[in-house]
Amino acid sequence: MSVALLAGGEKKPLKSTPHSGENDVVELTATAIADPESVREVLGSDLGGHYILMDVQIAPKEGRKIAIHLDDFMLKTDKDGERTGPFLPGQIAGKGSIIVTQEGSGRHSGFGVGPMSIGTADITQAHTTVKSGANEKPDPILDVLKQKILPEKETETPVSGLLYFPMEKQKLKDLELIYTTTDGKLRLRFK
Numbered sequence: 001m002s003v004a005l006l007a008g009g010e011k012k013p014l015k016s017t018p019h020s021g022e023n024d025v026v027e028l029t030a031t032a033i034a035d036p037e038s039v040r041e042v043l044g045s046d047l048g049g050h051y052i053l054m055d056v057q058i059a060p061k062e063g064r065k066i067a068i069h070l071d072d073f074m075l076k077t078d079k080d081g082e083r084t085g086p087f088l089p090g091q092i093a094g095k096g097s098i099i100v101t102q103e104g105s106g107r108h109s110g111f112g113v114g115p116m117s118i119g120t121a122d123i124t125q126a127h128t129t130v131k132s133g134a135n136e137k138p139d140p141i142l143d144v145l146k147q148k149i150l151p152e153k154e155t156e157t158p159v160s161g162l163l164y165f166p167m168e169k170q171k172l173k174d175l176e177l178i179y180t181t182t183d184g185k186l187r188l189r190f191k
Helices: 002-009 036-043 089-093 141-148
Strands: 019-022 026-033 052-060 073-077 098-103 125-130 159-165 175-181 184-189
Touching (some): 026 175, 073 159
Antiparallel strands (some): 073 175
């Protein structure tokens, strides 16, 4: 009986099954990785619990050549309307990286920093930590992030990799990945 209670009390990882969508140009398949334990499984670090990963595969339709750009992706949440683009490895673990955390329940209208923008959100405080880079040793996770990121390039063949979105404490059912292509937007829901 105690085994059943322990098993019932375990926290379920927030990793989705693969979801896909397509148009005349490309097929997109993505798996959301939304909790620190699953992020640690994939990267060897939980990135402080501040990121949601998307494991994506982009397959151009036969005879098509596409250009992959990270700024064509956006992650949105229904929970509070937050939207963000993916961060580059150097923005997460490089010298001079920025960490923004949100706490509380007051209303806050957003701002934008690089590819990240915070929409209207329920927060009392936003805490920002800036690593200046002076006298810092290279963060070993930086190489892992660089190796696993979705490559930006032109391709006629399938390409896969990770996208790192600065967003935390979200439920899979609230997430929507938006990919802007030359043939319109592909939207994947993770319900």
